[in-house]
Amino acid sequence: MKLTFPYMGSTIIYQKLLQLLDHEVIMPPRPTQRTINLGVKYSPEFACFPYKVLLGSYIESLELGADTIITSGGHGPCRAGLYSEIHLKTLRNLGYHVDMIVFDDIYHYPKLFLERLRMIKNHKSFLQLIRAIYTSYQLAHAIDSLQKFMEIKQAYELEQGAFAKAFEIMRQKFAKAANTVKDVQCLQREGEMLFSSIPVHEPPESQKVRIGIVGEIYVVIESSINTGIAALLNKLGCEVTRSLYVSEWVDHALPRFIKKSDTAIIKNSKKYMEMGIGGHEIHNIGHMIHYKEQGFDGIVHLMPFACLPELITQSLIPKISIDLDMPILTLAIDEQSGAANTLTRLEAFVDLVRNHKLQKAG
Numbered sequence: 001m002k003l004t005f006p007y008m009g010s011t012i013i014y015q016k017l018l019q020l021l022d023h024e025v026i027m028p029p030r031p032t033q034r035t036i037n038l039g040v041k042y043s044p045e046f047a048c049f050p051y052k053v054l055l056g057s058y059i060e061s062l063e064l065g066a067d068t069i070i071t072s073g074g075h076g077p078c079r080a081g082l083y084s085e086i087h088l089k090t091l092r093n094l095g096y097h098v099d100m101i102v103f104d105d106i107y108h109y110p111k112l113f114l115e116r117l118r119m120i121k122n123h124k125s126f127l128q129l130i131r132a133i134y135t136s137y138q139l140a141h142a143i144d145s146l147q148k149f150m151e152i153k154q155a156y157e158l159e160q161g162a163f164a165k166a167f168e169i170m171r172q173k174f175a176k177a178a179n180t181v182k183d184v185q186c187l188q189r190e191g192e193m194l195f196s197s198i199p200v201h202e203p204p205e206s207q208k209v210r211i212g213i214v215g216e217i218y219v220v221i222e223s224s225i226n227t228g229i230a231a232l233l234n235k236l237g238c239e240v241t242r243s244l245y246v247s248e249w250v251d252h253a254l255p256r257f258i259k260k261s262d263t264a265i266i267k268n269s270k271k272y273m274e275m276g277i278g279g280h281e282i283h284n285i286g287h288m289i290h291y292k293e294q295g296f297d298g299i300v301h302l303m304p305f306a307c308l309p310e311l312i313t314q315s316l317i318p319k320i321s322i323d324l325d326m327p328i329l330t331l332a333i334d335e336q337s338g339a340a341n342t343l344t345r346l347e348a349f350v351d352l353v354r355n356h357k358l359q360k361a362g
């Protein structure tokens with residue numbers, strides 16, 4: 001099997017897991033306009049935007065020689081649960097000889113989940129499989145912790161691009177040398193030291209601007225699709241925190257007795273939304289309230305084209321914004337999105353946030 005997977009966030013996490021299990025891995029290329037064009041060409045117009053990007057990304061991986069795609073499934077009203085079936089049919093109709101290994105929710109389909117694990121464990125023992133999963137899990141947390149640090153401090157870097165350069169150095173080191181949990185821990189410490197050595201100039205607390213990013217998982221995590229929104233906000237001098245990182249998405253899928261509780265976030269959202277409608281809308285609303293409690297100054301809400309759950313969130317935002325006394329900007333992301341357009345809207349939004357903060361300070 002020549003395995004590939006969806007391009008989402010730091011892909012070395014998935015690459016590492018499969019390499020530790022001795023698989024041949026075909027790395028999906030970072031999505032570009034070509035990826036999007038391919039996805040749009042072979043998708044129904046009304047499909048949600050992440051569906052189209054993933055289809056384009058799969059085609060590019062198959063062109064590179066992959067024959068099996070590992071992906072996640074889903075259940076409930078959101079269309080993510082149908083992705084794998086429709087992607088597979090479309091790819092086969094296009095003439096690709098491809099298979100898919102779909103990991104569905106462990107609670108709903110425990111037997112199926114174990115069966116899929118058996119399929120990817122290769123010739124390794126279950127103990128080796130668990131070790132490989134745990135190493136990749138720690139790797140996800142290590143990379144995300146550096147990324148979180150970067151998306152705050154990058155707002156104040158003295159030499160433009162210094163954090164991005166350091167992050168790339170560490171990304172390559174993780175890809176090459178993070179083969180055990182101990183390696184991951186050593187590299188994380190090295191990364192923290194490297195990041196702390198980057199010169200920054202921080203303004204007084206009262207002048208800092210903190211922006212929270214919420215929205216649909218794919219557009220929040222994947223910077224090639226959201227026009228690198230965290231970095232754009234950093235360039236405008238704002239600290240950024242996102243509601244979702246790859247490691248937290250993995251945490252959501254863990255068995256209840258292990259995973260970190262998110263009850264407070266979910267409870268926060270009850271005032272606006274009684275029940276989930278399939279995406280991350282409950283967490284998004286909960287995070288907006290949480291950001292207000294944490295003293296953030298503004299929120300950017302990312303909504304892919306044709307995403308029903310985030311369309312519902314968007315309809316609630318005017319009320320939430322008034323209740324929280326907080327500027328909230330919704331950006332719809334689709335194949336027409338471009339960095340220049342996003343930057344113009346962000347510049348206006350950041351001006352608004354700064355003025356709002358000044359007014360409140362009296």
Ligand code: SF4
Nearest residue numbers: 048078079080279307
């Ligand atoms: S959350 Fe929205 S964009 Fe994501 S799969 Fe569901 S409908 Fe599509």
